[in-house]
Amino acid sequence: MNSLKQSKKRVAWVAIVCFTPLFLFFVGWFLYLSVTHTYKGENMLAFAEEQRWKAVSTLEAERGEVYDRFGQPIAINIPSYRLVAVLKLGGERVKGKTLMPDEFAEAAKQLSTVLPMTEADLLKRLEQNADLGQIEFGVPGRDLTVEQKEEIEAFDLNGITFVEEPKRYYPNKVFASSVIGYAQKIDQNGRIELVGELGIEKSLNDILSESYGLYRFEKDLAGRELISSDEQLKIEPEDGADVQLTIDHRIQQLLETKMNELYEEYEPKHATAIIMDPKTGEIIALSDRPSFDPNTREISSYSNFSVSSRFEPGSTMKIFTLAAAINEGVYNPNELYESGSYKYGKTVFNDYNITGWGTIPMVEGVWHSSNVAFSILANERLGLSRYEDYFKAFKFDQRTGIDLPGEVNSQFDFESPMNVLITAWGQSTA
Structure with missing residues (x-):
């Protein structure tokens, strides 16, 4: 037997020894799967049945809008668009459907007339990502208006397409901005949603927020929906509720x-x-x-000072001290008193003009916003303990509960009787 025949015989035996067990393994494995329908403990028929449900479609909804007391729009929804360049389909460049490398220069030239990017930067982005399936253009390519979209579409560039996204728009611009706040886009697992970040948009976010729907259906091997199937699942979308403010x-x-x-x-x-x-x-x-x-x-500031800051109310507080005294029947408008100064312990309080107006009736003390008159009402007629009760009855020790985030509470210290007295005419407490 010559050497060539011996070599062929050895190769044949090696093939038989190596590949016969492998062939038998695959045949046995196929038979096992056919009989048991099980792989790694999972029933393959059940898995295949489950895969029939993989055709899922999201049903979109809109965020609620904000209006003033007369129905004038303050915060509304408008469409915006994100620019996408499709460079490959199924991993392949398709002439007429994808943006080809020899079309990059023309595309960059045309897009630079609409986007806030230079022609050179656009071309660089396309060339550096030429091996990707598709690319976006960062911030300059987002939040495009309908007009910008139509302008780009007029260029008739291959592979240039758009993704529509929700956008919050405030038609009045600087208008009760710390009240309204704003909502911004948040990526929720690939789905863009609007979420309130400040003001009413934040505090009423749960009311304004939309609920996306779901449509799940059976499909055939070609991916077409089985119309006759009675196993469809559909969850209807629900728009967020509109909000009407008291703002005029x-x-x-x-x-x-x-x-x-x-x-x-x-x-x-x-x-x-x-x-x-x-x-x-x-x-x-x-x-x-x-x-x-x-x-x-x-x-420059995220604070709404109307609810997040405190201030001493000053003489406006005297209105409530007077109301408490009238309600308790201890205010006599004709009672005479000596204006100018009032001594409490070792401390002397003065009227704003220091010397006062001489001996005058209480009603004139009210007209003059006399600290002395209101010290007498709070300390000697009403009593500091009873004044403190009225302070709480007027709910000055509580937040208002306004529908705005970040409201702070009042700041006061009634451990000291002197602070109670000073509060009666508008200082010491914020």
Whole structure:
């Protein structure tokens, strides 16, 4: 037997020895799976049945919108678009459907007329990511308007497409911004949602938030829906609830104008103005400075000073001290007293003009906002303990509960009787 025949024979035996056990293993494994329908402890038929349910579609919903008391829009939803360049389909470049490398330069040239990116930067991004299936263009390629989308579509560029996303829009711009706040996009496992981050948008987020729906159905091997199937599952989407505020857009706009004038003239560190209906407590307008446009969110302060800061009420507090004294029947408008100064222990309190107005009736003391008159009412007529009860009855020791985040409580110390007395005419307590 020559050497060639011997070599062929050895190769044949090696093939038989090596591949016969492997062949028998696969045949046995196939027979085992066919009979038991089990792999790694899992029933393959059940798994295959489950895979039929993998056709799932998300049903979209919208975030609730915010309106003023007359139905004027304050926070609304508009469509926005994210630009995508498809470079490959199924891992392959497809002429006419994907953006080809020899089309990069023209695409960069055209897109640079719409996006805030230079032609060179666009071309560089395309060339550096040419091996990817698709690419995006970062911040410049997001939040595109309908007009920008249509302008790009007019270029008729292959592979250039858009993903529609929700966007919150504030048509009045700087308008009760610390009240309204803002909502921004959050990526929830690939689905873009709007989430409130400040103001009403945050505090009422659960009310405004939408609930996405779900549509799950059976499909055939080609992925087509089985229309006749009675095993479909559909969860209807639910839009968020709209919110109507007590804000009056006309008065709010006027207040914003006046706040701008004040801020420019006096340049305060911050300022707050509130317009309230005294009969109902409804907030008609509220404005803070510094403020911001919630569309661009160039924010220097995230505080709403109307609810997050404290201040001594000053002589406005005397109205409540007077009301308590009248209610208890201890206020006599004709009672005479010596204005100018009042001694409590070793401390002497003065009226704002120090010398006072001589001996005058209590009613004139009210007209003059006399610290002495209200010290007498609180300490000698009403009594400090009873005044403290009224302080709490007026709920000055509690938050208002306004629908805005970050409200602080009052700050007071009634362990000291002197603090109670000073509070009666507007100081010591914030």
